[in-house]
Amino acid sequence: MEQVTVQDGESLNVVQENFQQLKTIFPEAFTEDGVDFAVLRQLLGDAEVLDEGEEKFGLNWHGKKKARQIALTPSTGTLRPCPEESVDWDSTQNLFIEGDNLEVLKLLQKSYAGRVKMIYIDPPYNTGKEFIYPDNYQDNLDTYLRYTGQKSEEGLKFSSNTESSGRYHTNWLNMMYPRLKLAKNLLRPDGVICISIDEIEVGNLRTILDEIFGEENRVTQFIWNSSTAGGIRPKHVVQNHEYALFYTRDISALPTLYAPLSPEAVEEYKLEDGQGKYREKDFAWRTNSTNVNQKYLIECPDGTFVQPPEGYLYRFIRPTFEKALVNNDSSFDDFA
Numbered sequence: 001m002e003q004v005t006v007q008d009g010e011s012l013n014v015v016q017e018n019f020q021q022l023k024t025i026f027p028e029a030f031t032e033d034g035v036d037f038a039v040l041r042q043l044l045g046d047a048e049v050l051d052e053g054e055e056k057f058g059l060n061w062h063g064k065k066k067a068r069q070i071a072l073t074p075s076t077g078t079l080r081p082c083p084e085e086s087v088d089w090d091s092t093q094n095l096f097i098e099g100d101n102l103e104v105l106k107l108l109q110k111s112y113a114g115r116v117k118m119i120y121i122d123p124p125y126n127t128g129k130e131f132i133y134p135d136n137y138q139d140n141l142d143t144y145l146r147y148t149g150q151k152s153e154e155g156l157k158f159s160s161n162t163e164s165s166g167r168y169h170t171n172w173l174n175m176m177y178p179r180l181k182l183a184k185n186l187l188r189p190d191g192v193i194c195i196s197i198d199e200i201e202v203g204n205l206r207t208i209l210d211e212i213f214g215e216e217n218r219v220t221q222f223i224w225n226s227s228t229a230g231g232i233r234p235k236h237v238v239q240n241h242e243y244a245l246f247y248t249r250d251i252s253a254l255p256t257l258y259a260p261l262s263p264e265a266v267e268e269y270k271l272e273d274g275q276g277k278y279r280e281k282d283f284a285w286r287t288n289s290t291n292v293n294q295k296y297l298i299e300c301p302d303g304t305f306v307q308p309p310e311g312y313l314y315r316f317i318r319p320t321f322e323k324a325l326v327n328n329d330s331s332f333d334d335f336a
Contacts, residue, residue: 022035123176176208197242219247221245
């Protein structure tokens with residue numbers, strides 16, 4: 001007879017179940033203290049919550065509530081096909097959309113919500129040069145038409161987003177927030193989003209992504225070498241890397257991600273057994289580490305005992321090595 005625990009005798013905690021489901025749908029409505037009902041009301045379409053009262057722990061800025069509301073406001077635009085500018089119109093499986101990305105994200109909600117496998121975004125890095133914003137913040141189709149010179153600029157002043165503007169980060173966040181909110185809606189449960197960014201806004205971007213997607217759905221933060229060349233040195237430190245933030249819609253639905261091996265790496269796997277191809281690798285490796293758990297005596301088949309030479313350690317601790325012995329995943333040879 002199996003032992004029955006207290007947990008086994010409990011009925012389903014309906015409140016906790018509802019709490020978890022609500023958090024999955026609206027992670028930005030949750031704080032360290034629980035549910036932020038004002039934010040939840042706004043996400044459910046209550047526009048009366050747009051007062052500028054005190055907000056709780058998190059990244060807050062002037063215009064955040066309005067930026068959230070913009071994501072909830074339906075678009076009045078439409079997508080028009082352009083067969084004359086297309087290639088293989090009748091047979092292509094690709095779609096290229098040109099227009100204001102905020103309006104396009106809204107228009108895609110009906111047809112592609114919950115269906116997109118991957119989104120990659122390379123937004124403005126907010127260097128103060130290429131990021132242009134309207135002083136009179138209106139992030140909609142009208143703004144796009146003014147950006148592109150398709151409408152008169154009367155009454156709308158444009159300027160670079162310089163640090164002296166007093167809204168250096170605020171304007172960038174107001175631009176990014178509704179777009180990320182809409183992008184999340186397009187992802188399927190195992191869908192992922194990757195955003196390139198540099199050190200200027202990486203902290204702010206990570207914080208709003210944690211809010212929109214949920215911190216538990218952050219997969220990783222990549223660091224990649226963006227420059228290997230020399231050139232004029234900055235005043236203090238040469239910055240030669242940038243970042244890519246990687247999030248998923250639902251971490252429990254995301255499978256393990258693999259990158260294919262290069263042809264050169266595949267060539268190294270010359271041995272094969274019932275489980276597939278494999279390669280042998282020296283168990284002792286040169287390192288400056290002093291981890292005593294990776295330096296121990298191993299008994300060889302001939303009865304002798306060996307341990308790593310000076311300046312070397314074993315790759316694994318003893319329990320991992322012993323497991324490899326049982327599974328026949330190790331072989332003995334000279335250190336030479």
